[in-house]
Amino acid sequence: ASSSSEKSHEEIVIELEDVATQLRAQLAEAHFKLKEKNRSSEATQELEAENERLSVQVDELIDYYHELEAEKEDLSLNVRRLARRVNELEQKLGLPPSETI
Numbered sequence: 001a002s003s004s005s006e007k008s009h010e011e012i013v014i015e016l017e018d019v020a021t022q023l024r025a026q027l028a029e030a031h032f033k034l035k036e037k038n039r040s041s042e043a044t045q046e047l048e049a050e051n052e053r054l055s056v057q058v059d060e061l062i063d064y065y066h067e068l069e070a071e072k073e074d075l076s077l078n079v080r081r082l083a084r085r086v087n088e089l090e091q092k093l094g095l096p097p098s099e100t101i
Contacts, residue, residue, distance in 0.1 A: 090097055 087097060
């Protein structure tokens with residue numbers, strides 16, 4: 001009976017070692033997944049920061065575009081004024097009208 005109880009004790013130890021090995025493997029896997037999740041989270045934060053930076057640049061470019069449009073309109077008005085002035089001067093001097101812009 002004692003050899004049967006010793007074998008049973010050995011079997012229990014072997015089962016406990018197996019369980020401990022499985023738990024170690026699960027812990028290692030959980031640790032790996034956590035590290036991957038942290039990397040993913042860091043990458044997500046980096047992407048969000050880059051997205052924010054690009055969004056600011058887009059806003060700046062849109063503002064710059066509007067400034068250029070306003071300057072273009074001002075230049076267009078100036079060109080039309082100059083063309084009118086040239087036309088007036090040509091008429092005063094009796095010259096044939098030059099090509100209009």
